[in-house]
Amino acid sequence: MLHFIWQHRLFRKEGLRTVDGESVEVLTPGRPNEHDGPDFLGAQVRIGGVVWAGAVEVHLRSSDWYAHGHYEDPRYEAVVLHVVTEHDEEVRRSNGTVVPEVVLTWDETLTGRFEALMQSRSWVACAGDLHRLDPFVVRHALGRILVERLEYHAARILSDLEETSRDWEEVLYRHLARGFGLKANAQPFYLTARSLPLRYLARHRDNLLQVEALLFGQAGMLEERIFGDEYYERLKIEYRHLRKKFSLEPVAEHMWQRMRMRPSAFPAVRLAEFARFVHREENIFSHIIANPRLKELEPLFHVTADGYWEEHFDLNKPSKKQRKSFGKEAFYLVLINIVIPFYFIYGRINDLPAYRERALEMLEELPAERNAVVRRWAEAGITADNAFYSQALIHLKNEYCNRRRCLECPLGQRLLMRQGEM
DSSP states (O other), X not given: OHHHHHHTTOSOOTTOBBTTSOBEEEEEOOEEOOSSSXXXXXXXXXXXXXXXXXXXXXXXXXXXXXXXXXXXXXXXXXXXXXXXXXXXXXXXXXXXXXXXXXXXXXXXXXXXXXXXXXHOXXXXXXXXXXXXXXXXXXXXXXXXXXXXXXXXXXXXXXXXXXXXXXOHHHHHHHHHHHHHTTTTTHHHHHHHHHHSOHHHHHXXXXXXXXXXXXXXXXXXXXXXXXXXXXXXHHHHHHHHHHHHHHTOOOOOGGGOOOTTSOGGGOHHHHHHHHHHHHHHOSSHHHHXXXXXXXXXXXXXXXXXXOGGGGGEEETTEEOOOOOOBOOHHHHHHHIIIIIHHHHXXXXXXXXXXXXXXXXHHHHHHSOOOOSHHHHHHHHTTOOOSSHHHHHHXXXXXXXXXXXXXXXXXXXXXXXXXXXXXX
């Protein structure tokens, strides 16, 4: 709370003085330090008529300076002001010089508003106050959060790029697998693809049965039973040979989720669709990067699990005949969560602004996701016109509201500052 008050200058400014009685004027509070060291860097303060530039450290009490060991840390020699709520001890730098200190005060309604947010039991803490915000302010804040969402996706992509020495084709394959798993089975799908390099599949791409055998085998789904139907037995024979050939180790079968999901989304059906996607599409990354348009991308994902899968939702479990295709809604989710973040990070790494801009444009072209989070935001008064805003709202709920990060949330900050500014 004290960090927030200092950063946004919500303290009482009139008559601000150091504990030694010198006048203090805050020219700039500095920028929050995301690494080790003082809390704020690049601050400028006028103390007794002299302008000082450097770092600012924030504590509840003066003695915390010593409790945290700053007195013997050379990094804190750059601190030009110590900000506290209670002065209980003079503080000195590691070189023995005294650090100027100021005790901040502020309007207590700000504290009350913050405590109310922290104690709220609403779906989101500020649900009752959102109507106070200008819709333009809300949209602008959601734009910032959407970029943060893309960066969140990009972090996972960057990690895999580092692991694979920037093999974009391999990394996209892994993440497309995650996309085919949708939310429930994203992780086991990803781990299956990670355990089965694309180059192994590529060597057998012209044989669908072998592609299926590799994927189902690595998914641990060919270890469930000793005997099965004819198709299952053929997969096992193929996988036994290919597993030995490539020295493969499957993932644990128990990771797959089947409860409370539509049969058409069962992991075996999705794996069969992904097998056909890999079997049909060569140089996937090149195709996708070269075609950042919905009408060019959609045909790539027109995949139908035919043959055996027309009468099965799972291995060895016959069912009524039904067409099973990777539908438009699933395609949109893969675009939103996989393909668009790839455009975004590809543009950033290669200094191609057009790809970053196209990523944002595509989100604006796609319909908003239909899920409980988006519906609840609509009930609270914030609607999503398209995927740009639904993605922002999902990230806002997951990363800020659920974690009570109201002081870091652009909407929470606006609500607090409306109440607390003087």
